[in-house]
Amino acid sequence: RLKLNLADLASLRSLPGLQARLDSLRPGEALRFTHKDGLLFGLERRLSESQTLKVSREPSGLKADVLQNPLELRSRTVRGRIEHSLFEAVAAAGANDQTAVELADIFGWDIDFVLDVRPGDAFVVTYDEIWRDGAYLKDGPVEAAAFINQGREFRAVRYTDPEGGSHYYTPDGRSLHRAFLRAPVDFTRVSSHFNSARRHPILNRIRAHQGVDYAAPMGTPVRAAGDGRIRFAGRKSGYGNLVEIEHTRSIVTVYGHLSRFAPGTRVGTHVTQGTVIAYVGMTGLATGPHLHYEYRVDGVFKNPQTVALPTAAPIDARWQADFLTRSAPLLASLNPAGTMLVSR
Ligand SMILES: [Zn+2]
Incomplete structure (x- = not known):
């Protein structure tokens, strides 16, 4: 003191x-x-x-x-090839774990980094190192990246629009994101798949299972799968505590057996993708804590694990020219990504 x-x-x-x-x-x-x-x-x-x-x-x-103390940005491009894991390869290329996490996030919509990555897969990534007063401070976000997975090349470039939103796009301006999360919860396993006819464990009779059950510990956050408006939040018979979200394109997502709702979860509330709306529980007809998740299109139940998810909005037409101008040098920094493959 x-x-x-x-x-x-x-x-x-x-x-x-x-x-x-x-x-x-x-x-x-x-x-x-x-x-x-x-x-x-x-x-x-x-x-x-x-x-x-x-x-x-x-x-x-x-x-x-x-x-x-002005910050200085030093652009850096690193490339590597995967032998064992993405993390090892990114570290071997001289970049931080954060860069590996971001790569997995950016391409996670197209590549399953647990199941699909193979030895020989390769990446190139460009980001800014942030320096202050002559000393390295931290890495900025990935600005552009290429990932070659089993011979298929994916490219992404980060664009911040004039309204301040930053997203990753393909070189021609399509979003890398889907409008919906594949699974709205971090689950430990799928305890029951979508099925048009199965024996219900409690009712003990054949009944269709019109969603997918994601087992997860009690209290695990449940997220809105996409942008939308909450149209129901309350108790509904076998579903227990239930949330229903209405999205565009006549899509409705349904979240059942919740232990409790998040504070802002009320009918009429607008939510964005990833917003925590509730928590995993076992209310209603449930033998253990899990999320019962449904994906309906025009009132028809679809298999949430396999349904084709619509992509998020592409670059706004107003910003297309700006996007192309600013992304060109970033994408050029990745070249030649494909030759890594040829030189194998
Ligand atoms: Zn279920």
């Missing part, structure tokens, strides 16, 4: 705008003081990644300044 002269403390707090900048201190945060016999000579605190607050003693008293 630091003993400071009371008059200094009072004058510190009276510097314009300073109090707010000091009041938001978090535990464990570092403040740098210089003092002599309790008399404050200076104080430094990092306000953000690119700003430092500096208080210094001048003949006229204490003075506060905000120093700029």
Whole structure:
């Protein structure tokens, strides 16, 4: 604990705008003081990644300044080939785990990184290293990437539109995302598949299973599979606690046996893909905690595990030209991705 002269403390707090900048201190945060016999000579605190607050003693008293520490972006392209795992290959190429996670996220809609990745698969990835005052700080997001999976090449480029939204697109501007998550919960296993006729474990008679059951621990978050509007949230017979979401293209998704609802889950609420709407439970007719999930198109039950999921919106037509201009150098940085394959 630091003993400071009371008059200094009072004058510190009276510097314009300073109090707010000091009041938001978090535990464990570092403040740098210089003092002599309790008399404050200076104080430094990092306000953000690119700003430092500096208080210094001048003949006229204490003075506060905000120093700029501009961030410098250094573009980096790394390439590698998978022998055992994506993580090992990314590390061997000299990039961080974060880059491997992002690659798996970006291409996860087209490639199953648990089941589909093979030795010999290859990747190229371009991202910015962020440096400050001549020192490496961290990696920025992946800006462009190519992944060759079993001979098929996938490419992605990140684009931030003029309204500030950032997404990954194919080189011709199609979204890499689907409008729906394949599974709206992190599940441990599929405990019951979609089936047009099966014996119900509790009712003990043949009954169609019009969804898929994802077993997961009690309380696991359940997410909205796509953007939409909640049209039902409450109890419904065998479903127990149930949420129904209405999406565009006459698609409705249904989430049953929930233990409880998330705070914002109410009829009429708009949700975006990935929003936590409720938690896994075993209300209604359920023998263990799981999510019963249905995907209906025009009122017809579809198999959520195999139904073709519509892709998310492509680049807005207004921004197509800007997208092509800005993505061209990023995509060029990936070349030649295909030759890695040829040189095998
Ligand atoms: Zn079920």
